[in-house]
Amino acid sequence: MTPRKLLLEALVAMLTPDDVLVSCLGANSRYLPHLAVPAPVFALCDSMGAAIPLALGMALQRPDRGVVALEGDGSLLMCPNVLATVAAARPTNLTALLWVNGHYESSGGQTLPSAPVDWAALARGFGITNVERVGDAPALRAAFPRARAAKEPALLVVDVAFDPNEPIPPYSQRPDEIRARFRIP
Amino acid sequence: MSGAQRIVAGLEAAGVTLAASVPDTWIGKLMATVRESSKIRAVDAAREEEAVAIACGASLAGGRGAVLIQNAGLFNCGGVLAGLVDLYRIPCFFVVSYRGDGRDPVYYHEPKGRVTEPTLSAWRLPYAIADRTTDLAGQVVHGVERAFESRGPSVLLITGEDLA
Numbered sequence: 624m625t626p627r628k629l630l631l632e633a634l635v636a637m638l639t640p641d642d643v644l645v646s647c648l649g650a651n652s653r654y655l656p657h658l659a660v661p662a663p664v665f666a667l668c669d670s671m672g673a674a675i676p677l678a679l680g681m682a683l684q685r686p687d688r689g690v691v692a693l694e695g696d697g698s699l700l701m702c703p704n705v706l707a708t709v710a711a712a713r714p715t716n717l718t719a720l721l722w723v724n725g726h727y728e729s730s731g732g733q734t735l736p737s738a739p740v741d742w743a744a745l746a747r748g749f750g751i752t753n754v755e756r757v758g759d760a761p762a763l764r765a766a767f768p769r770a771r772a773a774k775e776p777a778l779l780v781v782d783v784a785f786d787p788n789e790p791i792p793p794y795s796q797r798p799d800e801i802r803a804r805f806r807i808p
Numbered sequence: 809m810s811g812a813q814r815i816v817a818g819l820e821a822a823g824v825t826l827a828a829s830v831p832d833t834w835i836g837k838l839m840a841t842v843r844e845s846s847k848i849r850a851v852d853a854a855r856e857e858e859a860v861a862i863a864c865g866a867s868l869a870g871g872r873g874a875v876l877i878q879n880a881g882l883f884n885c886g887g888v889l890a891g892l893v894d895l896y897r898i899p900c901f902f903v904v905s906y907r908g909d910g911r912d913p914v915y916y917h918e919p920k921g922r923v924t925e926p927t928l929s930a931w932r933l934p935y936a937i938a939d940r941t942t943d944l945a946g947q948v949v950h951g952v953e954r955a956f957e958s959r960g961p962s963v964l965l966i967t968g969e970d971l972a
Contacts, residue, residue: 643869665868670891676858677892680865680873683826683849688869704854708862711852802896807869 624784625759627722628654633760634691634720637767638662642689643681643807647674649729650791651693651722657792662691665805668794671695672702675709675719682714685807689771692719696742697727697735703745706778710750715774718767724785732787742780753777811940812841812971815903818948820847824901825871827851828859832878834905834968839876856881857888864898872952874901879908879924882963889931889961899955899962903948906937906965928963935963940970 627650635658638644642662646652652666665681667673678692699705699721709717721742727733746754753773755766763781770777809817815838819827827842828851829835842850849866853859856877863873877885882904893900907914908921928935934954938947947964955962 645865667892669895670861670888672857673861673888673892676853676861677865677868679851680826680828680862680867681869682865683851683862684866684869684871684873702855702857705858708852708854708858798895799897802898805868 624782626786626789627651627783629760630763630781630783631655631658633763634767635660637764638691640808641687642691643678643685644691644693645674645678645681646693647671647695647698649695650789653792653794656795663805663807664801666796666801668798671698672705674698675705678717678719679709679712679714681807682717683712686714686716688716688807690714690717692717694719694721695728696721696723696725696740699742700735700740703749706746706749706751709776714776718770718777718779720779720781722781722783724783726785728785732785743778746778746780751776751778754780756780756782758782810841810972811944811969812838814944815948815966815970816841816845816848818945819874819952820845821945822949822952823872824848824874824952826863826866826873827876828853828862828873829876830854830856830859830878830881832905832907834966834971835876835878835903837971838903838966842876856884860885860888860900861892863900864892867899872899872956874903874952876903878905879920879965883920883927886931889933893961897959899959901952901955902961902963904963904965906967909967911967911969924965933961933963934958935965938964938966938970944970
């Protein structure tokens, strides 16, 4: 299983200034300030489940930008209904990456309810057909451009390693700083 | 002009570009009028917390988002109000159907009506109760401007009578 940082670095390397990145709380938001992201970033530190609908609102408001949402499996398990909302709104510029590690990583590493959730099938069941499962950085590098080229809402289900000893950096940006800096040109 | 049309005229005048909604009987009627607007994108959400985040996303992206939901749906939104709207100081204007107040003919909404204003007060949500005998569009504009000036939430409570 690939460590999160390698996957994040692969993703960030594919972004451009014409993109917008919205991150869920936890490890993604904690790593991003330490990466050279060429696009505006809105990083959450609370509000589980808000990343995809927040990104949807941005995508609908700014169809000229590629909007990328990062969400965790624990968060999406709380509100998978958002996939139906995305499918109904049909943005052509929204790509969501679902990080699947089976754990509530940022709250202490507890396991999710031990159900074998098939996220790709769930997304398709809600009407999102542009779905692909990736398990390493080369697969992500191949799948991400493919997902965006389809010009329909996309979900990449990313299998990521869970390591309770991973040295994830602490939050280094306050919400008011993130909010003040966030601008989509 | 119907009350629903006056409310939508107010949303348009205030520069609202996106209205995210989970309907009830009253909000559904209002959203039918929103869909006739060429200035406002209507977004159907599956749950109210999503509607809040969608509206916030539109506002962060340079537009103006609004949320149209029932009071029961607002009760679902405590987490996203605290962890997104308040924490990041994002403007968010709500039109909320005030089910269960004295004018609601449906008995089973009464428990929601009893706790609506106490909940708004406890959550420190600025709110107003719509008055259809005066400038309804102006009340909407005022609510939107209040949200954007304060960079926070603002709620306008409406009833079915206000839409007629």
